[in-house]
Amino acid sequence: MFEICVEHTFAAGHALRNYHGKCENVHGHNYRVQVAIEGADVDENGLLHDFADLKKRLRHTSEYLDHQFINDLKPFDEINPSAENIAKYIYDDIQKDLKDAALSWVKVWETDTSFAVYRP
Numbered sequence: 001m002f003e004i005c006v007e008h009t010f011a012a013g014h015a016l017r018n019y020h021g022k023c024e025n026v027h028g029h030n031y032r033v034q035v036a037i038e039g040a041d042v043d044e045n046g047l048l049h050d051f052a053d054l055k056k057r058l059r060h061t062s063e064y065l066d067h068q069f070i071n072d073l074k075p076f077d078e079i080n081p082s083a084e085n086i087a088k089y090i091y092d093d094i095q096k097d098l099k100d101a102a103l104s105w106v107k108v109w110e111t112d113t114s115f116a117v118y119r120p
Contacts, residue, residue, distance in 0.1 A: 001038055001039070001040055002038065002039055002040070002041075002042060002048040003036050003037065003038040003039075003048070003104060004036065004037050004048050004049055004051060004054065005034050005035065005036040005037075006034070006035060006051060006054045006055045006058055007032065007033065007034045007058075008032075008033050008055070008058045008059055008062050009030060009031060009032050009033070009062075010030075010031050010033070010062040010063075010065055010066035010067075011028060011029070011030050011031070011066065011067055012028060012029065012031060012065050012066060012067065012068050012069070012070050013026055013027065013028040013029075013068070013069045013070065014026075014027070014028075014029075014069065014070040014071055014076070014081040015027070015071055015081075016080055016081070016082060017071075017080050018080070019080075026069070029110045029111065031065075031086070031108060031109060031110065032108075032109040032115075033058065033062060033087075033090060033106065033107065033108050033109075034106070034107040035054065035057075035058050035090065035091075035094060035103055035105075035106050035107075036103065036104045036105050036106075037049045037054060037098075037101045037102065037103055037104060038102075038104040039101065039102075048101075049100075049101045054094075057094045057097060057098070058090075058094065061090050061093045061094055062090075064093075065086070070086070075089065076089075082116070083108045083109075083110050083114070083115065083116035084116040084118065086108050086116075087106045087107065087108040087116050087117060087118035088106075088118045090106045090108065090118075091103055091105075091106040091118050091120065094106075095120075102120075103120070104119065105117055105118065105119045106118045
């Protein structure tokens, strides 16, 4: 099995609804996101998937969230902007345009020591 992974960062604010603690208040993070593609075979060039293409897709998805109050953006105006839900959102947004590959997971760090992972 082969796997490739790319990483990107963005900054954004959010507040967790129905949460009792500090995170119910408006606050921000410097998010770090990794996305991975896995597969059993590589192509004739020895590539599972083009790193540049995956990086481009991750940057495009991250731009929507970057320097925004995530609670105001769809779908987070209805669902909590938790790291878990952000990871699933990024997975869904990138996967919808991938025709020849499948994401294996998305990892979203809110801090240097705390992250959430979404695997389909």
